[in-house]
Amino acid sequence: MIRRREIDLHDLARRVLVIVLSVAGAFFVWHVAVVGLRIPPYIVPLPISVMRSIAANWHVIGSQTTFTLTAAALGLVISTLLATTIAVAFSLSRNLAQASLPVVIAFRSTPVAAVAPIMMLFFGRGISTSMAVVAIVSFFPLLVNLMRGLASADRNAAELLHVYGATSWQQLRYVRFPSAMPFLFTGLRIAGSSAILGAMLSEWITGSKGLGNLILDSGEMRETELLWAAVLTSVTIALSVFWITSAGEKQLLHWRS
DSSP states (O other), rough: HHHHHHHHHHHHHHHHHHHHHHHHHHHHHHHHHHHHHTTTTHHHHHOOHHHHHHHHTTTHHHHHHHHHHHHHHHHHHHHHHHHHHHHHHHHHHHHHHHHHHHHHHHHHHHHHHHHHHHHHHTTTTTTHHHHHHHHHHHHHHHHHHHHHHHSSHHHHHHHHHHHHTHHHHIIIIIIIHHHHHHHHHHHHHHHHHHHHHHHHHHHHHHSSSSSSHHHHHHHHOHHHHHHHHHHHHHHHHHHHHHHHHHHHHHHGGGOOO
């Protein structure tokens, strides 16, 4: 156990070092590109200017980020529950899956920019519209990956449970759900990043508060440093969601190794 903890800490330190060096390298390339290409600061400011803007406007960026994160998290929870329920129903009934999948695919093909105004008519300009848009954006990747995961269960284990008289729900619990967990985390990595973008898109369209609205307002007011600060914050959040999901998968599914 102690040896495992030492390995985990060493791996964590290595990952943190890689992230720090990657960020430092990206900032260095950013600075060299702006200076070397003589890009005007009203188009692309220097990294140090963006950092100063974050420090000067941390309360504004923090409040807008909190709103966007809340909408994204709640919408992602709703889509995960909905996708899990539908995936289980499809796995239990092939006829239901064949009849409903075309409807799901057609719904997925609808542009989010067209759905957001309709959601605004139902829920207004508050956080509910952002949650609905996030749920729509993140639903399909979760559903597809969960369906693949539930279908990838070991047939021998499923047949063994069937021989012992296990019910369909027992097969789901002991065979299919464990097999679907890696696929669930794959869907969460995709849907988590899409959730942030979906929340920001809803804020752009509806004009509600959040990082999306902050980017739009700062662009219109020609506050370039604040604009890039908001963009950098949104990118950092999307990458953090990806890294957190990957770390959660490694911790919760360590038994696979």
